[in-house]
Amino acid sequence: MIEAVGLTKRYGDKTAVHNLSFQVRPGAVTGFLGPNGSGKSTTMRMILGLDNPSAGYVTIGGHPYRKLPNAPRQVGALLDAKAVHGGRAARNHLLSLAQLSGIPARRVDEVLGVVGLQDVAKRRSKGFSLGMGQRLGIAAALLGDPQVLLFDEPVNGLDPEGIHWVRNLMKALAAEGRTVFVSSHLMSEMALTADHLIVIGRGQLLSDMSVTDFISANSADFARVRTPDTEPQLREKLTSALTEAGGHVLPEQDGALRVTGLALPRISDLAHASDVRLWELSPHQASLEEAYMRMTQGAVDYRSTADQKAGLQQPLPPGAQPPMPVPGQGQPGWYAPPPPQQGSQPFAAPQGAPGGAPAGPYGAPSAPGPVPGAPPANPYAAQQAPQAAQAQPPAAAPAPPAAAPAPASAPAADPTKPEDAR
Numbered sequence: 001m002i003e004a005v006g007l008t009k010r011y012g013d014k015t016a017v018h019n020l021s022f023q024v025r026p027g028a029v030t031g032f033l034g035p036n037g038s039g040k041s042t043t044m045r046m047i048l049g050l051d052n053p054s055a056g057y058v059t060i061g062g063h064p065y066r067k068l069p070n071a072p073r074q075v076g077a078l079l080d081a082k083a084v085h086g087g088r089a090a091r092n093h094l095l096s097l098a099q100l101s102g103i104p105a106r107r108v109d110e111v112l113g114v115v116g117l118q119d120v121a122k123r124r125s126k127g128f129s130l131g132m133g134q135r136l137g138i139a140a141a142l143l144g145d146p147q148v149l150l151f152d153e154p155v156n157g158l159d160p161e162g163i164h165w166v167r168n169l170m171k172a173l174a175a176e177g178r179t180v181f182v183s184s185h186l187m188s189e190m191a192l193t194a195d196h197l198i199v200i201g202r203g204q205l206l207s208d209m210s211v212t213d214f215i216s217a218n219s220a221d222f223a224r225v226r227t228p229d230t231e232p233q234l235r236e237k238l239t240s241a242l243t244e245a246g247g248h249v250l251p252e253q254d255g256a257l258r259v260t261g262l263a264l265p266r267i268s269d270l271a272h273a274s275d276v277r278l279w280e281l282s283p284h285q286a287s288l289e290e291a292y293m294r295m296t297q298g299a300v301d302y303r304s305t306a307d308q309k310a311g312l313q314q315p316l317p318p319g320a321q322p323p324m325p326v327p328g329q330g331q332p333g334w335y336a337p338p339p340p341q342q343g344s345q346p347f348a349a350p351q352g353a354p355g356g357a358p359a360g361p362y363g364a365p366s367a368p369g370p371v372p373g374a375p376p377a378n379p380y381a382a383q384q385a386p387q388a389a390q391a392q393p394p395a396a397a398p399a400p401p402a403a404a405p406a407p408a409s410a411p412a413a414d415p416t417k418p419e420d421a422r
């Protein structure tokens, strides 16, 4: 088990991680989610003893990483897949790591097979694609057959088949009773892979719960209501009636209304009592992706000036920043999620539940191609530059920081800067 207590990391004026406490248990995949710059890599580096906490502590199996006897046999990590000697053949890279930790050479060939790199084992890794680099990094993490595994963005650069394989690998490792801690930006991917989620924003804990609970606590049911386009006054009339009845009404881009806080039959009755005809009254549920974005919205450091999430958010006064989310209460100013109790919404059953893909043996990297039942891609995934990611078992060498520091002042208001300025 990994346990963090009051973990804090400051770099000068910048607090990268603030008073973070959580546990990562064995036998489950725990997803570690947060926007860019929220402190995921910093937390992982502290877990692996590569950075010292400014306050608090973190242990693995009750010991700080640096005090673990034969740590590479107990903990494996993929932090930055580019942290390899590019001139070395893949097999030789793994062999040198194995020799440093007293791991027999036959294990190198085993892990090459597990990640599907056996045919390119003699090729220099500098010619590897991003996906091959990730696989090599995962091989390095598995080398010591450790009980505890940390993966920082393991699916970065992988094609759908690779993503599917990583998903099944994580699940299989957890099913063997190992502790698997995986960071990602992709809520949709984590919903399929993880059993438990830890969500942070600006270094602070926003959520620590099972995926199932996260879905029921954060996926907001809402109704779409449309009045005749030809009579805009009916829309106004209905908006007033629904608001007076305690509903929360926001305009959709196509002229419909998005209503939360009122059941469908009640909306229908209110429309009838107000003498408003309806062209549409339909149940909907916000996706998990939306729920995650709602939760982390106030904790996003880098945002495009053309914000695709605008439709989810209530208008803010000019120049105002969204407030930080309050743990357990969601994001102020966003569509309010329903209260977490079950059955309070008469419409729309939860969708996007985890476990969409069947678990498979992790020694089969050539998994079937398209991911069945995979949710739509995160619209932000395409905006993010592929991140340098690298693999390296923690004992191999003191790792350089996995991510370069961001500029001291967040470029949120600067349209000349990319969304992820690092």
Ligand SMILES: Nc1ncnc2c1ncn2[C@@H]1O[C@H](COP(=O)(O)OP(=O)(O)OP(=O)(O)O)[C@@H](O)[C@H]1O
Pocket: 011, 014, 015, 016, 034, 035, 036, 037, 038, 039, 040, 041, 042, 043, 185, 401, 403, 404, 405, 406, 407
């Ligand atoms: N060595 C460092 N010196 C100064 N600031 C740093 C350093 N490392 C990280 N930071 C800052 O700490 C914050 C958290 O960074 P971190 O890399 O941990 O976030 P992250 O959640 O992993 O981000 P991403 O998802 O983009 O990889 C950022 O604002 C970053 O700029």
